[in-house]
Amino acid sequence: xxxxxxxxxxxxxxxxxxxxxxxxxxxxxxxxxxxxxxxxxxxxxxxxxxxxxxxxxxxxxxxxxxxxxxxxxxxxxxxxxxxxxxxxxxxxxxxxxxxxxxxxxxxxxxxxxxxxxxxxxxxxxxxxxxxxxxxxxxxxxxxxxxxxxxxxxxxxxxxxxxxxxxxxxxxxxxxxxxxxxxxxxxxxxxxxxxxxxxxxxxxxxxxxxxxxxxxxxxxxxxxxxxxxxxxxxxxxxxxxxxxxxxxxxxxxxxxxxxxxxxxxxxxxxxxxxxxxxxxxxxxxxxxxxxxxxxxxxxxxxxxxxxxxxxxxxxxxxxxxxxxxxxxxxxxxxxxxxxxxxxxxxxxxxxxxxxxxxxxxxxxxxxxxxxxxxxxxxxxxxxxxxxxxxxxxxxxxxxxxxxxxxxxxxxxxxxxxxxxxxxxxxxxxx
Amino acid sequence: xxxxxxxxxxxxxxxxxxxxxxxxxxxxxxxxxxxxxxxxxxxxxxxxxxxxxxxxxxxxxxxxxxxxxxxxxxxxxxxxxxxxxxxxxxxxxxxxxxxxxxxxxxxxxxxxxxxxxxxxxxxxxxxxxxxxxxxxxxxxxxxxxxxxxxxxxxxxxxxxxxxxxxxxxxxxxxxxxxxxxxxxxxxxxxxxxxxxxxxxxxxxxxxxxxxxxxxxxxxxxxxxxxxxxxxxxxxxxxxxxxxxxxxxxxxxxxxxxxxxxxxxxxxxxxxxxxxxxxxxxxxxxxxxxxxxxxxxxxxxxxxxxxxxxxxxxxxxxxxxxxxxxxxxxxxxxxxxxxxxxxxxxxxxxxxxxxxxxxxxxxxxxxxxxxxxxxxxxxxxxxxxxxxxxxxxxxxxxxxxxxxxxxxxxxxxxxxxxxxxxxxxxxxxxxxxxxxxxxxxxxxxxxxxxxxxxxxxxxxxxxxxxxxxxxxxxxxxxxxxxxxxxxxxxxxxxxxxxxxxxxxxxxxxxxxxxxxxxxxxxxxxxxxxxxxxxxxxxxxxxxxxxxxxxx
Numbered sequence: 001x002x003x004x005x006x007x008x009x010x011x012x013x014x015x016x017x018x019x020x021x022x023x024x025x026x027x028x029x030x031x032x033x034x035x036x037x038x039x040x041x042x043x044x045x046x047x048x049x050x051x052x053x054x055x056x057x058x059x060x061x062x063x064x065x066x067x068x069x070x071x072x073x074x075x076x077x078x079x080x081x082x083x084x085x086x087x088x089x090x091x092x093x094x095x096x097x098x099x100x101x102x103x104x105x106x107x108x109x110x111x112x113x114x115x116x117x118x119x120x121x122x123x124x125x126x127x128x129x130x131x132x133x134x135x136x137x138x139x140x141x142x143x144x145x146x147x148x149x150x151x152x153x154x155x156x157x158x159x160x161x162x163x164x165x166x167x168x169x170x171x172x173x174x175x176x177x178x179x180x181x182x183x184x185x186x187x188x189x190x191x192x193x194x195x196x197x198x199x200x201x202x203x204x205x206x207x208x209x210x211x212x213x214x215x216x217x218x219x220x221x222x223x224x225x226x227x228x229x230x231x232x233x234x235x236x237x238x239x240x241x242x243x244x245x246x247x248x249x250x251x252x253x254x255x256x257x258x259x260x261x262x263x264x265x266x267x268x269x270x271x272x273x274x275x276x277x278x279x280x281x282x283x284x285x286x287x288x289x290x291x292x293x294x295x296x297x298x299x300x301x302x303x304x305x306x307x308x309x310x311x312x313x314x315x316x317x318x319x320x321x322x323x324x325x326x327x328x329x330x331x332x333x334x335x336x337x338x339x340x341x342x343x344x345x346x347x348x349x350x351x352x353x354x355x356x357x358x359x360x361x362x363x364x365x366x367x368x369x370x371x372x373x374x375x376x377x378x379x380x381x382x383x384x385x386x387x388x389x390x391x392x393x394x395x396x397x398x399x400x401x402x403x404x405x406x407x408x409x410x411x412x413x414x415x416x417x418x419x420x421x422x423x424x425x426x427x428x429x
Numbered sequence: 430x431x432x433x434x435x436x437x438x439x440x441x442x443x444x445x446x447x448x449x450x451x452x453x454x455x456x457x458x459x460x461x462x463x464x465x466x467x468x469x470x471x472x473x474x475x476x477x478x479x480x481x482x483x484x485x486x487x488x489x490x491x492x493x494x495x496x497x498x499x500x501x502x503x504x505x506x507x508x509x510x511x512x513x514x515x516x517x518x519x520x521x522x523x524x525x526x527x528x529x530x531x532x533x534x535x536x537x538x539x540x541x542x543x544x545x546x547x548x549x550x551x552x553x554x555x556x557x558x559x560x561x562x563x564x565x566x567x568x569x570x571x572x573x574x575x576x577x578x579x580x581x582x583x584x585x586x587x588x589x590x591x592x593x594x595x596x597x598x599x600x601x602x603x604x605x606x607x608x609x610x611x612x613x614x615x616x617x618x619x620x621x622x623x624x625x626x627x628x629x630x631x632x633x634x635x636x637x638x639x640x641x642x643x644x645x646x647x648x649x650x651x652x653x654x655x656x657x658x659x660x661x662x663x664x665x666x667x668x669x670x671x672x673x674x675x676x677x678x679x680x681x682x683x684x685x686x687x688x689x690x691x692x693x694x695x696x697x698x699x700x701x702x703x704x705x706x707x708x709x710x711x712x713x714x715x716x717x718x719x720x721x722x723x724x725x726x727x728x729x730x731x732x733x734x735x736x737x738x739x740x741x742x743x744x745x746x747x748x749x750x751x752x753x754x755x756x757x758x759x760x761x762x763x764x765x766x767x768x769x770x771x772x773x774x775x776x777x778x779x780x781x782x783x784x785x786x787x788x789x790x791x792x793x794x795x796x797x798x799x800x801x802x803x804x805x806x807x808x809x810x811x812x813x814x815x816x817x818x819x820x821x822x823x824x825x826x827x828x829x830x831x832x833x834x835x836x837x838x839x840x841x842x843x844x845x846x847x848x849x850x851x852x853x854x855x856x857x858x859x860x861x862x863x864x865x866x867x868x869x870x871x872x873x874x875x876x877x878x879x880x881x882x883x884x885x886x887x888x889x890x891x892x893x894x895x896x897x898x899x900x901x902x903x904x905x906x907x908x909x910x911x912x913x914x915x916x917x918x919x920x921x922x923x924x925x926x927x928x929x930x931x932x933x934x935x936x937x938x939x940x941x942x943x944x945x946x947x948x949x950x951x952x953x954x955x956x957x958x959x960x961x962x963x964x965x966x967x968x969x970x971x972x973x974x975x976x977x978x979x
Contacts, residue, residue, distance in 0.1 A: 039792075041902055043800040161553065172947050202946040205906045207897045208698070210691040210827065211941045221640035223648070235906070238802065238898045246824040248814055252556040268802030268900070273812075276552050372551060374502070382474070382551045 029072040030065075030334055032057060033092035035103025035113070035124075040080025041234070045313075046105050048264060049127060050075060052314045053102045055302040056321040066328055074098055082112045089113040093120040099334035100125065100324050102317055107131060107175050114139065123336045125324065127316035129259060129281075131178035135393040135406030135414035138336070140343065141363045142320040142356075143313060144282050145391040146182050150229070152368040153257050153280035154183060156383050157227045158190065161255065164224035165196045167216050169232060169240075172201040176231035179259070183229060185397040196224070206236045209243040217247060220254045228256040237261055238269045245273025251372070252276060263309035266377040274373045278382075282350075282366040283315035286378045289353040309377070319356045319364065322348040344409050354388055361406035362414075363391025459532055462489045466513040466531060469499075470506050474551050481554070485561050493565050495531050500558045504531075505545040513548070514540075560585055564593055572603040579609040583616075583641070591617045612637055616645055628668045635672035638679035638820045646673050683820040688938055694827040696934025697834035698896065700927055701889040702907050703914035704834075704841060707926040708882030709761075710915055712858045713875065715769055716776050718783040720911060721904025722790035723883045726760055727753035727890020728899045729794055732803045743808040746891065753887035760790075761883020765876050773875075787908075791901045802900040811895060830892050837888060838927055844881070845923065854878045858921070917957055919967030929968055933957075 034053050036046035057071045065071055074096045078085040085104065092098045093116065101117075102125045104110045110126055117124050117138040129144040157163040168183055170176025180199055187197055198219050202212065220226035232240055237258070244256065257278040263285050266274070285296065295318065300306045323346055328334050331342040343358050350356045350366070357365045365388035371379025394401040394415070403419045405411065413423035465487070468480050481499070484492040498504045498515045507514050507528070514537055517527040526545065530537040550558070563581035566574050579597075582590050594613050601607045615637075618630035631649075634642050649660045649669040660666050702724060709717045731749040738745050764786060772779045811829055814822040845851035856864040857874045865871050893903065918929025933953060940949040964970070 039795075039800075043795075044802065044900070047800060200945065203950060205902075206946060207906065208691075208695050208937075210694065210824075211688070211938055212946065214687060214691070215942065218640070221644065223644035235802075235898045235900065235902065239896055242807070242826075242896065243824075246812060246814065246826055247822065252552045252559070255552055264801075268804060268898070270804045270806045272806075276555065380547075380549045380551075382549070 029070045030067070030328075031072050031074050031096055031098040033096065033098035033101035033103065034073055034075045035078060035085065035088060035092060035101050036105070037080040037109075038075075038077040042080040042105050042109075044234075044268070045264060046080075048308075048311070049102075049105070049313055049317055051303060052299075052317045053321065055299065056318065058302070059298065060321075060325060066325060067332070067334070078109070082106075082108050085109045086112045086116050089116040089122070089124075090120070093117070093122045099123070099328075099336075100339070102127070102320060104128070105313070108173070110139070111174075121336050123324075123339060125317070125320035127313045127320060129312070131175045132182070132393055132395055133178060133398075133401055135361050135363075135408075137340070137362075137408060137414060139362060140320060140323070140358075141391065141393070142316040142323075144366055144368075145363055145393060146179055146395055147392045148282060148366050148368055148389045149259055149280050150179050150183055151186060151397075152385055152389065153259070153278070153370060154186065154229065156280075156370050157229075157255070157257060160383060161227065162225050163227040163255075164192075165220065165222065165226040166192065166198070167219055167226065167228040168197065168199045169212070169216070169228055169230050170199075170201050171206070171231065171233040171236060172203055173233070176201065176233070179231050180229075182395045182397050185395075185399075189397060202232070202236065204233065204236070206232075207239045209240050213240070213243045213247050213249065216254065217249055220249075226254050228254060230256050230258040231260065232258070233260055234265075237265065241269075241274045241277070250276065251278070257370070262311040262313075263377065263379070264311045266373065267309050271373060271375055271377050275375050277373050278370055279373065279379060280368065280370050281312040282368060283310075283312045283352055284369055284371050284379045284381060285310045286371070287352045287369065287381065289351065291349055291353065292351045295351050315351045319348060319350055323356070323358055323364075340408070356388070357390075359390055360409040361391070361393045362408060363393055365390045458487070458489060462487060462491065463532060466495065469504070469513060469548050470511065474554050477548075477550070478554050478557050481558055481561065485564075491531060491534070493562070494534065496558055496562060498531075499548060499550060500555060500562065502547060502550070504548045506548065507540055508544045508546065509540070514545075516545070556584070564590070567593060567597050568600075572606055575601070575603065575606045576609060579606055579613065583609065583613050586613060586617055612642075616642070619645065619649070624662055624664060627662070627665050631665065631668040631672050635675045638676045638683065638818075640680070640820075642819075643673060643676045643680070646676070680820055683818070686821060687823075688942070689935070690823055690827070692935035692938035693931065694831055694934070695938055696931035697831045698892070699910060699914050699934050700930035701830070701834045701837065701892055702886075703911040703918075703926050703930055704838060704923070705882045705885035705889060706911045706915050707918070707921075707923055708841075708885065709879055710912070711921040711923075711926070712854060713878055713882075714776075714920075715773075715879070716780045716783065717769075717882075718780055718908065719764065719787040719790060719904075720883075720886055721906075721908035722787045723757045723760060723886035723904070724890035724893060724907060725790070725794065725899075725901070725904040726757045727887030728805070728894040728903055729798065729803070729890075730756045730887065731891045731894040732798075732805050732899055735806060742806050743810055746808060746811075746895075749891050749894075750888055753891045754884040755887075757887025757890065758880040758884030761886075762876050762880040764883070765879035769879065770872070770875065787904065791904070795901050798901075800901060802898045805894040805899050807895055826895055830895070833892060837885065838923070841881075841885065842923060850874075850877060850881075854881075913954075913957060916961065917967055919969035919971065921971045922967075922969040925967055925969035 034050050036050040037043050038047055038050060054073055057073050060066060061070050074092060076088040076092060078088045092101055100123045104113060104126050105128050107130050113124065114136055118136060122138055124139045125142055126139055127142050129149050132145040166187060168180045170180055184197060184199065188194065200212065216228060255278055257280055259280060261279050262281060296310055299310055300308060323343060326346050326348060327339045327342040331338040344360045346358045347355050352367060354367050359365065367388050368385040369381050370383040371381050374380055393406040394404040396402055403417055405416045405418055406414045407416065411423065416423045465480055465483055469477060472480060481496060484496060494515065495504065503516045503518065505514055505516055513531060515529040515531050517529060519526050525539050525541045527539050528537040559581050563578040566578035569575050569578065582594065594610050598610045598614060601610055615630045615633050619627055621627055631646065634646060646669045649666060650673065651659050653659055658666060706717065706720050709715050709720065730753040734749040734752055735742060735745045738748065768782050768786065769779060772782060807826065811826045814824050815828060816822050845854060853869050853874045856869055857871050861871055897903065914930045914933060915926055917933060918925030937949055937953050940952055944952055
């Protein structure tokens with residue numbers, strides 16, 4: 001009898017405790033880390049992404065938050081300094097205990113935080129187009145892999161513009177080098193002669209383009225239609241396009257297709273010399289769709305500047321944030337492992353009228369668009385992919401990565417070698 | 430009387446018949462024209478190309494207007510009645526557009542931008558349109574437009590173009606346009622069947638060293654897949670082969686001249702960014718890490734001037750140069766009076782303090798103008814190329830910068846050598862105590878010298894705004910280069926800066942085609958380090974007692 005009473009009392013106590021913890025939980029918040037440079041050279045691009053996430057959080061909180069809790073942003077500034085990215089990531093994960101982090105722009109910053117996220121089992125949404133050859137358990141890649149941007153762009157030039165000669169022009173660092181390696185292999189596989197491919201690298205912030213542009217002009221006047229595939233980064237673009245304009249190379253003769261020039265970058269320069277040049281992205285502000293109009297209006301209202309542009313990485317964050325929200329709702333918790341298990345297969349509308357689906361390799365499906373620059377700094381869409389293209393972590397065109405597969409659902413591995421049947425764990429090399 | 434009436438009636442009838450039939454005819458022509466326009470609404474780019482061709486062939490009087498509008502992105506579909514309309518040129522920011530009927534060219538009301546769907550073009554379509562439109566411009570009163578038209582037509586020559594060019598050749602008076610037309614006709618003569626004429630054409634073409642000509646001649650030397658020559662006539666082949674090698678030789682020479690010019694233009698940019706530093710660092714001995722940010726201030730001044738006078742972009746540069754000199758000069762004087770003067774003789778502390786100032790200035794412009802780059806427009810007179818002969822084209826903006834550097838250098842030299850301020854600057858830098866004893870206010874001279882050097886940096890910023898990004902990081906990307914030039918040229922020597930900058934530019938550009946931009950830069954740096962090892966005081970070391978005592 002006494003024992004029974006004891007049991008009851010214990011039960012009541014436990015129930016009370018559970019109840020009170022639930023009440024506590026309802027009052028609590030979910031912390032969302034924002035890891036974007038707000039100062040230094042990358043501030044130009046990354047500040048916008050910080051604002052995007054803050055806007056998404058505000059919108060979500062207006063809808064009543066998530067799992068009955070409010071979302072709270074924890075913003076840190078890694079100041080365009082790669083080692084500082086790792087330090088700030090550790091701070092977010094170990095001190096602030098964020099449930100999820102949205103961040104990074106350059107590949108080198110992602111590579112620098114990767115070990116931290118893997119060690120502390122964090123969750124990072126990475127929103128920028130990148131060179132591929134990576135798939136981490138703890139990273140969701142919402143930007144384009146090479147097969148969702150570079151390869152379709154080259155295909156477009158080859159088929160619709162009948163380009164026969166190629167200049168691969170890039171800034172000297174990891175993203176252009178890897179992308180150009182993939183593109184070169186792809187072009188050679190398509191039967192382009194090695195003499196018709198010219199690959200060149202220039203240093204960061206290269207400002208004197210006279211020699212290079214003259215060389216491109218010479219290379220392009222051999223009687224075959226020539227195009228430039230540009231992975232030139234950031235600040236070096238302006239003098240490059242200016243020099244093209246000055247040396248009278250028009251987009252009609254030698255078009256330049258760029259992978260890192262978007263609306264945001266164009267807003268800071270005189271667009272006259274760029275008109276007609278191309279960019280390949282998965283989103284353009286000028287695409288007309290109800291979701292995009294709503295997003296642009298919300299964005300303008302949030303930043304209180306009716307002329308601020310939207311761009312591709314912002315859409316990636318929009319998709320990433322919505323995917324995470326859906327995964328948390330599905331899992332019923334913000335626990336990283338459970339969210340990661342819930343993510344693959346989830347779908348959310350993108351801004352251009354399609355559906356973004358989360359794939360087992362931690363990449364998503366995206367439509368590909370090619371736009372021509374207009375005088376007002378926006379893009380006219382001249383080509384789009386038939387449907388969405390699934391992101392491929394490991395390129396099928398590089399000898400080393402052909403046989404490697406990423407699958408976090410069945411294989412539970414980011415780099416499974418289908419030939420040797422070995423998963424080399426978190427070593428990406 | 431009756432006969433006359435009858436004749437009159439007949440006449441009237443005839444007239445009426447003619448009128449009726451012509452209106453009926455006009456109606457059908459206009460109807461097909463409108464129908465073609467309607468097809469543009471949801472045509473693919475290749476369909477648009479076909480429709481444009483049909484419009485030109487129809488020789489409808491409005492075809493030109495419609496195609497010009499298409500080329501200028503001013504052809505729209507109005508949502509209310511799905512009609513194709515032309516919009517009048519308007520400001521990008523205008524919310525609604527004035528519309529024109531494509532058939533009557535009369536005003537057709539206005540519509541908000543949302544109600545209009547633009548009929549887009551792509552590069553290929555624009556190129557086709559431009560070549561097609563060039564035919565309309567062939568008889569324009571402006572010789573520049575005619576020249577442009579002929580150049581456009583040369584991009585793709587066919588029989589109809591040949592006929593037009595032949596027709597035009599007799600009437601053309603402008604020698605440049607005539608030369609282009611002749612080039613076009615000679616290129617066409619290659620397609621003929623008369624061997625002697627073709628060889629004559631090849632010999633004429635050999636004197637026109639252009640890539641386009643070379644490519645055309647090279648096609649005469651190509652072989653089929655089975656190893657036989659495409660061109661059957663051996664004499665023509667021999668002539669073409671000589672012509673190609675002659676053009677190749679000419680192109681090599683022009684290429685060398687071009688590289689030389691590239692070197693000079695890079696050199697003059699280096700001189701321009703370093704010459705202000707040659708004053709503050711060279712003459713005063715102040716290691717000013719904020720020198721780059723003073724250039725940045727000059728570049729932002731250019732931007733502000735352009736924003737204030739949007740209607741006169743061409744003239745804005747001339748306002749911006751003195752404005753940038755004043756803004757950067759004043760910033761320099763304030764910097765000298767508030768910080769640097771307390772740190773004379775302590776180079777390490779000056780370095781750290783000015784580095785701090787440079788960060789503060791960067792953050793200042795970030796706060797005022799945001800971190801985004803600002804768009805500085807290039808005035809029309811500064812863009813484009815100066816065509817020298819057939820193969821050499823020199824870009825105007827680079828040419829102007831070379832000239833501008835020379836002018837700045839000459840003025841600075843004159844200030845230092847010919848003015849009272851210059852005399853005082855030299856006196857103070859050589860022997861401060863003696864100068865003071867002679868009644869020179871050395872503190873005032875210090876401030877003025879620093880202001881002068883900073884002002885020149887601001888002026889360099891105006892030039893840089895035409896070449897590169899105007900953003901908070903502008904200064905950082907040039908500071909190292911400017912110090913390198915000053916050290917290489919010899920501290921305290923303006924001529925050293927000029928020779929040093931120019932030779933660094935030349936060496937850089939001579940190396941770049943062989944070594945690539947990345948390796949070229951490294952090689953220049955290594956060579957510079959070795960040079961400084963051998964001659965620590967640079968190309969033109971200061972000599973004399975004043976230099977020894979430093």
